[in-house]
Amino acid sequence: xxxxxxxxxxxxxxxxxxxxxxxxxxxxxxxxxxxxxxxxxxxxxxxxxxxxxxxxxxxxxxxxxxxxxxxxxxxxxxxxxxxxxxxxxxxxxxxxxxxxxxxxxxxxxxxxxxxxxxxx
Numbered sequence: 001x002x003x004x005x006x007x008x009x010x011x012x013x014x015x016x017x018x019x020x021x022x023x024x025x026x027x028x029x030x031x032x033x034x035x036x037x038x039x040x041x042x043x044x045x046x047x048x049x050x051x052x053x054x055x056x057x058x059x060x061x062x063x064x065x066x067x068x069x070x071x072x073x074x075x076x077x078x079x080x081x082x083x084x085x086x087x088x089x090x091x092x093x094x095x096x097x098x099x100x101x102x103x104x105x106x107x108x109x110x111x112x113x114x115x116x117x118x119x120x
Contacts, residue, residue: 007038007082012058015094020087039096042080048073061095068101078104
């Protein structure tokens with residue numbers, strides 16, 4: 001994964017138009033001429049097994065590391081995820097391999113991110 005390439009903020013429906021970069025040493029994709037490997041998505045968890053995120057335009061399956069599996073994720077949670085995009089041939093739902101997974105809290109005055117037990 002080339003971390004010098006920024007994570008692209010998208011919605012799931014845009015992934016239908018992403019194209020894999022041929023002959024790339026790492027899995028890379030383009031969308032409208034923009035090169036990306038990682039995605040940044042926000043949405044609601046609609047299933048805990050498999051872990052599915054609905055951003056209002058479609059679904060994406062989340063493949064999370066051991067660190068995040070220990071947390072109690074429930075359908076209905078509003079979350080932000082950043083991770084590597086995985087195009088799966090023959091699958092209806094794409095996958096995101098997470099390297100950042102954060103629960104977002106909704107308050108009357110907007111979103112406040114909760115990380116490490118500290119509200120900012």
